[in-house]
Amino acid sequence: MNQYIQPSASTASSRIYDVLRKDLVGGRFAAGEKLAINALKEHYQVGLSPLREALNKLAAYGLLIQENQRGFRVPTLSRDELDDIAQMRLALEGMAFEQAIVNGDAAWEADLLAAEHRLKCADITLDKDDEWEKLHTQFHRTLVAPCGSVWLLRFIEQLHDQFDRYRRLGPKMPVIRQELDQQHHELVELALKRDAQAARTLLDEHIRKSYDVALQCFLEHG
Known part of the structure; x- marks a missing residue:
């Protein structure tokens, strides 16, 4: 079942950040996996702008790697x-x-x-x-x-x-x-x-x- 995120401009980014952080820590995405923006938008029912803001924050936090012009990838494990x-x-x-x-x-x-x-x-x-x-x-x-x-x-x-x-x-x-x-x-x-x-x-x-x-x-x- 998809996790619905309310599209409020003031809260959507924070909410998708929290849910994505939980999923990244919990192993929903494989180590090294490239995240498909459109698939994320559909699964979490969130707009592009708050999604990208959340992804940027997660990259700064260390749970994602931002690739120049190529989106975001889950860090590998070592x-x-x-x-x-x-x-x-x-x-x-x-x-x-x-x-x-x-x-x-x-x-x-x-x-x-x-x-x-x-x-x-x-x-x-x-x-x-x-x-x-x-x-x-x-x-x-x-x-x-x-x-x-x-x-x-x-x-x-x-x-x-x-x-x-x-x-x-x-x-x-x-x-x-x-x-x-x-x-x-x-x-x-x-x-x-x-x-x-x-x-x-x-x-x-x-x-x-x-x-x-x-x-x-x-x-x-x-």
Whole structure:
């Protein structure tokens, strides 16, 4: 079923940007695939002007490659890029989490508990994968939310999207997801205890475990 985007001049570009971003991260388009503008217009029911504006933004964000006079193409995947993304996540997300633990207040603690609970409940029903992915992203955003740096949060968001292009390639693995979900719970406990060092160590382990999943997915599709 086509996803209908309202053609309002003030909102169409933002809406198509959000939907296309989700589809690019989720693997609807193959790595290296050239996007056909007319096909996109038809599928998303959007005008040419807001579509091109959204495509330009996605290219600037790194989820598309703009080819001179030849349109847009989905970036290819590589082991070197995946390694680079994972290393940057370890550095930036770990730093942000430590700062969040220092800066976070009681409202942040409540948000963390709520985000972890929603994610755990969603994980019970693995067929609702879109819901789990949305709540998983929200959980990781909440972990680092009070880090105090808007730019750091922007970089982390971009890294998550790039990382998920690899991670979502493969079949779902309930056992691994359960292990990651347990780590989500432990991350919250350490944050509430304000144990920044132990929390950073566990987050590093969490990212490396996710990297192993993403690497395996990449190798299977390489």
